[in-house]
Amino acid sequence: MSAGGPTTAVLVLEDGRIFRGRAYGAVGETFGEAVFSTGMTGYQETLTDPSYDRQIVVATAPQIGNTGWNDEDDESGRIWVSGYVVRDPARVPSNWRARRSLDEELERQGVVGISGIDTRALTRHLRERGSMRAGVFSGEAIAAEAELLERVQAQPHMKGASLYEEVATREAYVVPAIGEKRFTVAAIDLGIKGMTPHRMAERGIEVHVLPATASA
Structure with missing residues (x-):
């Protein structure tokens, strides 16, 4: 978070739909296939699940991060998602097993995220139109909308990608x-x-x- 307040972030879908919010986790840019996860709990397991490699995951649960981040529930040795999208991040994590906040862990592992957007509208959009390429941009990575869209559309499609070699x-x-x-x-x-x-x-x-x- 900058001294002047929250850092602005935008989510750009390949069909031109744009959502504006605040940076969550690392600040910068990231690209991936936008998908949604309907789990009410278990965000740590989702983020460390290798099957989400190269995907920007949208959490449909309205508040994420309540239990922070611990050192026991990882499904692998790192976070695999390309980006993370949440509506209302918990301001203070509260759980006896927590070692740090979700925001801190995302930043530590360099995962660019966005918060404060209407994830319900985004989920409906993805349900109706299907998963698609997307990008999350924050801080100095933000540019004109047309340029951001062009960068998203230049990304490779997931179809045919050989991901097992990475995970x-x-x-x-x-x-x-x-x-x-x-x-x-x-x-x-x-x-x-x-x-x-x-x-x-x-x-x-x-x-x-x-x-x-x-x-x-």
Whole structure:
């Protein structure tokens, strides 16, 4: 936040629809496919879910960030979303497990976001017209609307993108069974969430997580 007040931010969709709000998280610019997430809770798991790579995620829940950010609930080793869009960010996080605010974690990991926009209208727009390329711009990244739209439309489409190469593990690793071992399973990582092999381990399964390039 600047000394003079909140930093202005804009969300630009490839069809020309523009939403204006305030910077949330890192200040700058980002591009991705605009999609929405309807979860009422679990924003930390959503943000660290590898399946959201290269996507700008719109939170449909009106208030986000109430429980802050902890060091236990990540689904992977980093935030994967390209950008984050919220309506009403919590001013003060409140949870005994929180280590910092969501805003601080987004800024720490360089994730550009926007707050204070009508996410209900944005979600309806995406539901009616489908997911589309978008950009979030804040601070010095803001330019004339025509220029921002042109930059969004110059971005590659998601269709045909090979994302597993970005999100999959490079090295195999083992998640041991919890308690008595009953089975051994090989899981090819195409963007697996950390909780998946953990839940299998709770059921006595030793999980060998392999790179996406692994052969039979």
